[in-house]
Amino acid sequence: MLRSIFISLSQNITLRSFAERSSIGRTMSGRFVAGMTVDDALGASERVNRDAIAVTLDALGESVTTEAEARASAAVYHQMLDAIAARRLNANVSLKLSQMGMDFDPALAETIVGELVEHATRVDSFVRIDMEGSPYTEATIAMAERLHAKYNGRVGTVLQAYLFRTAVDAERLLGQGIRIRLCKGAYKEPAEIAFPLKADVDENYVNLAERMMTSGVFCGIATHDEAIVERLVAFVREHSVPKSAFEFQMLYGIRRDLQRRLAKQGFGVRVYVPFGPEWYPYFMRRLAERPANVLFLMKNFLKS
Numbered sequence: 001m002l003r004s005i006f007i008s009l010s011q012n013i014t015l016r017s018f019a020e021r022s023s024i025g026r027t028m029s030g031r032f033v034a035g036m037t038v039d040d041a042l043g044a045s046e047r048v049n050r051d052a053i054a055v056t057l058d059a060l061g062e063s064v065t066t067e068a069e070a071r072a073s074a075a076v077y078h079q080m081l082d083a084i085a086a087r088r089l090n091a092n093v094s095l096k097l098s099q100m101g102m103d104f105d106p107a108l109a110e111t112i113v114g115e116l117v118e119h120a121t122r123v124d125s126f127v128r129i130d131m132e133g134s135p136y137t138e139a140t141i142a143m144a145e146r147l148h149a150k151y152n153g154r155v156g157t158v159l160q161a162y163l164f165r166t167a168v169d170a171e172r173l174l175g176q177g178i179r180i181r182l183c184k185g186a187y188k189e190p191a192e193i194a195f196p197l198k199a200d201v202d203e204n205y206v207n208l209a210e211r212m213m214t215s216g217v218f219c220g221i222a223t224h225d226e227a228i229v230e231r232l233v234a235f236v237r238e239h240s241v242p243k244s245a246f247e248f249q250m251l252y253g254i255r256r257d258l259q260r261r262l263a264k265q266g267f268g269v270r271v272y273v274p275f276g277p278e279w280y281p282y283f284m285r286r287l288a289e290r291p292a293n294v295l296f297l298m299k300n301f302l303k304s
Ligand SMILES: Cc1cc2nc3c(=O)[nH]c(=O)nc-3n(C[C@H](O)[C@H](O)[C@H](O)COP(=O)(O)OP(=O)(O)OC[C@H]3O[C@@H](n4cnc5c(N)ncnc54)[C@H](O)[C@@H]3O)c2cc1C
Pocket: 129, 130, 131, 132, 158, 160, 183, 184, 185, 186, 187, 222, 223, 224, 225, 226, 249, 250, 251, 254, 255, 271, 272, 285, 286, 287, 289, 290, 293
């Protein structure tokens, strides 16, 4: 119930515009967002890297409506790819197709993302195409396939364990050697296409993760669910899965203790570092995942 409310609020344009301009909103978003500028994000990435944890940088933004906005989003990513190389950060980038023009001109979005993947190839980096709501699933997978065929190994995408179709999509991508990040899924999806019960999502997550970790294609296991992490750690020990076969991925500001513990145990860990003035939808999705965060933020805010 609360999850649905926060997800609906994440799409409210009036609230978004008010929140993103207010200083209170910016202060609160600091719990999950690494600042407003590229420099803020690079500084945060350097700090994360000091704990032997890799980063994927996300310049927040989605659902742009003009070519100029899409190109402006891409320009930030080009700047980041150069800065990552110049500062020798252990980092790559994650982007959303709706941020690159997908909603009004899919061909433009593909050109823009293709230019970014080409840039990533030049600087020995990698572009992850995040997965948005289900209207984007097929188009995102298809674009990742076309770009992978052109820039082998430099682009990957994300699959969501809450969708029924994901087991088939996983085989489709693994068959082509395309890197997958597996997450549970952050959007509101109907019961016709997604598991309504969390227990079913969790079970599907573990099955998919085990398949991916033993596929020979490097994968990202993106979850903060400690019970799942422990099950998968036991699985890799039991089945002698090399640590080089996968990495754990978590979001900036969430379960830092678990991130550090896994890195100390020698597992690959990557933190998703989002930044930028368009933080509102991302922030609301984080509240949707754990409404207790609202109380936590309110308490901290009142204390400060
Ligand atoms: C690196 C990364 C990339 C992602 N990319 C995508 C994507 O491209 N598309 C997409 O749909 N989703 C994406 N997600 C979000 C994902 O789908 C889930 O919504 C999110 O990770 C919460 O699920 P969970 O696996 O952590 O498990 P949950 O069962 O939701 O949570 C397990 C435990 O983790 C902790 N936790 C989880 N969320 C929070 C939070 N917000 N605040 C504080 N504690 C929390 C709590 O202790 C909770 O009990 C990504 C997640 C990660 C980690």
